[in-house]
Amino acid sequence: MSYLGVNHDKCILCGVCVDSCPFGALKITGKLEVLDSCRLCKVCIKVCPEKALSVAEGSLTKSDLSSYRNVLVFAEQRDGELAGVVFELIGKGRELADKLGEQLNVVLLGHKTESMVEQLSKYPVDSIFVYDHQELTYYRPQPYASALEDLISHIKPSIFLIGATHVGRSLAPRIATRLRTGLTADCTVIDVKPNGELVQIRPAFGGNVMAQIVTPNHRPQFATVRPKVMQAAELAPSHPTQVIYRELEPEKLLSNISFLSIEPKPKETSITEADILICVGRGLRKAEDLAIVEELAEKLGGMVAVTRPLVEAGWAPQTRQVGLSGRTVRPKLFIACGVSGAIQMVAGMSGSEYIIAINKDKNAPIFEVAHLGLVGDMYEILPALVEELGRTLTKSKESR
Template identity: 35%
Template sequence: MAKGIWVIVEQRDLQIRKVSLELLSQGRKIADETGETLVAVILGKGIEGLAQTVSSNGADKVILVEDEKLAEYTTGAYTSVLNKLIRKEEPQAVLMGNTAVGKDLAPRLAQRLGVGLASDCTGIEIDANSFMVFKRPIYAGKAFEYVASTVRPILATIRPNTFALGTPDTARTAEIVKETADIDSADLRAILKEVAIAASKRPELTEANIIVSGGRGMKGPENYVILEALADVIGAAVGASRAAVDSGWREQKFQVGQTGKTVAPTLYIACGISGAIQHLAGMGSSKFIVAINKDPEANIFNVADYGIVGDLFEVVPILTEEFKKLVS
């Protein structure tokens, strides 16, 4: 009989990614509601010290799989290990972040197990039978579908910032289980030689505390240097609306919105963004929203904490200079 809700904890250089902590927080609520056990699974090398972190964030049980071959993520090794673990333990559901790793790992794992996958989900509900139902956008964000499965386990990737972080309870203690990395030789066809660090010093969009985003009002790709200058002064990430991405001004990886990335920074500065409902769905959980737009009727002002009616090409450089004075 299938049992337990698993969260595959993603870590980079022994730092747990924020989306994994979000999933543990939500997983704790679901486990309490359904009477299931919440299990955190961590793969890597030198990972034993991470057990207390996931325990304090809600895990009842922590499975550690430590091996030199798992020090860096590779598709084959991680798929091989998790396939055998899941077959052995038979969890109800397996959750992971809809990150580069999650998007690579989850479909391969689902195929290997012969089970269903709900990808890029933005919500989880519990039905009358205590089954998990996953909400995901379709048709370019114009509609939602709800995905459930009677075959166990169901795998799901969850969009970062879908769920709020919980408050860690350092008094919590979880059962720690150490498993051996059983990796099939056929799954080691690719060997990781080097990890290249991106040259940009800006934070990743989904994990940034401050985001400066530009929309159609930027008028062209060459004008994003204005936002980048502000972002570099205040330590922000740079985002874009769907209109800017569809126009070819920014890459899709920078898109904020229902069909892009969901973000929840402390401060979100929207420049030349009208405030389409699809964009608001991706940044509405920001703690403070500042909108800069020439149109006083722009919908973005309805959700903004502070609004500036003005030309962003005049306002943003002034803000940049004022922030330079503050940080110096």
């Protein structure tokens, strides 16, 4: 891997390179520092009067690899609340750490973190590393990346897992670049070989291939994991957990972004949180017919989800799309109506507890993942279901 190397013995800190860098990627902080915005354009190399800069090639040696141990999980929080994916990462992280006979550690960044630390310590975590600073209250890429870089260079984890959320997707590549290691985004399966090599599996080529990615020469082995794909950890209140507070130098907390005000978005329940989902596909003839699906969802206390063609037709928002390019869901009950079961769609729902499929084509692939299949016309089955549910609900109200 190529990077900009600085020969600090030759560098006289004249600042010519800093002024010439089109990406603002050089900084003098006692010594010349190369920031992660460096694009290796080589302008600085040309202007340096002391020939102190050059393109360097770097890779870690085997002995470097052996100095990395343990699994680290990023505990993402928003407004003092831990993201659901954190508990899924703890579940997976614990499994990996146990397989390797190593520790599972968690890192939490934020402000007024006490209740989150308490919550995390009820899970099977060995150590919680906390950076509690006002500047870390909300996600800002620079200080967050600096804190994680600080911790990783200190504890040297062999494996680092982050949720593939909006924050995770912004943060993970920054840290991977700073640490000059690889990153596998959006993993759906993760395992570890006895030699400690992390096998990072994710769909590729539109979901037609499951790519297995390893990071043989660099550490940490670094992956983002989609929410709702892994099983959440069980509580383990008797598991001993150590809490370690760490400080960050004030200049590392600086950011070009400041919060002027926070406007809370109206809370929309996400399909990823629903226990019951009625997912409708291209079997639906027109947008108005969504009403019958919505009625069924209402009767069952669930939500309506859709396949991609319905989003493309403008019949539903993208936030309702299940699948590879939509959301991954794991409800207790998933009813697929007029859905063929394309691989890209199934990738987002196959972890559902119970799947019912309604399709008029008995050979539709959706029946391969369904626990119960109804071969028939959804335009006949759905109204009948709604009517029957209506009768049952009225009866149960009367008998109360």
